[in-house]
Amino acid sequence: MLNISIRTRRRALECYIEPILMYGCEAWTISKQTQKKLEVTEMWFLRRMLRISWTAKKTNDTVLEEAHTTRLLISKIRKRQATFFGHVMRREKLENLVTTGMLEGKRSRGKQREKLIEGLADWLKAGKSLEAIEATKDRKKWRTMIANAVKQGT
Incomplete structure (x- = not known):
């Protein structure tokens, strides 16, 4: 077996x-x-990387400690979403309308699906989605909001 470092x-x-x-x-x-599910997948990757059997009674904290890391996957995904969302909002094209959900027409019956902007506004702690949309206009402010959210974790 090869001896490859954890790093x-x-x-x-x-x-x-x-x-x-x-x-x-x-x-x-x-x-x-x-x-x-994403957090479970991340832990599965780390356990496979460290060759820890699923029957071994090791907690997730122990596995993270052995891997010398923390949970980063959700934070990376949210950061990519926020960066892409800011890009789309500044373009002010059709993608902007689709992303914000401001298209005309009837809504479907039943519980409405969560919009991307609602999840991002919650993660960024922007309060309302309109505040997040307004923040995208100022690129420095938007980047600062993203950086603060990443620092605080998920």
Whole structure:
């Protein structure tokens, strides 16, 4: 068996596996259930990387400690979403209308789906989605909001 350092394994995971997992994540709406599944997937990756059997009685905190890391996947996804959202909002084209949900027409019956902007406004602690939309106009303010949200974690 090869003796590859944990740091090198972690870099390979970040380089080859995470981009495949996060493909198209800019357009996802992340519910509590989806977030939990992503966290489980991240922990599964780390356990496989460290060769920890699923029958081994090790807590997630122990696994994170052994890998010398913290949970970063949700934070990375949210950051990519916020960056993409700011880009779309500044363009003021058709994508802007679709993303904000400001299209004319009838809404479907039943519980309405969560919009991307609502999830981002909650993550950025912007209060209302209109505040987040207004913040995208000023690029420095938007980047500061994203940086503060990333620092605070998910």
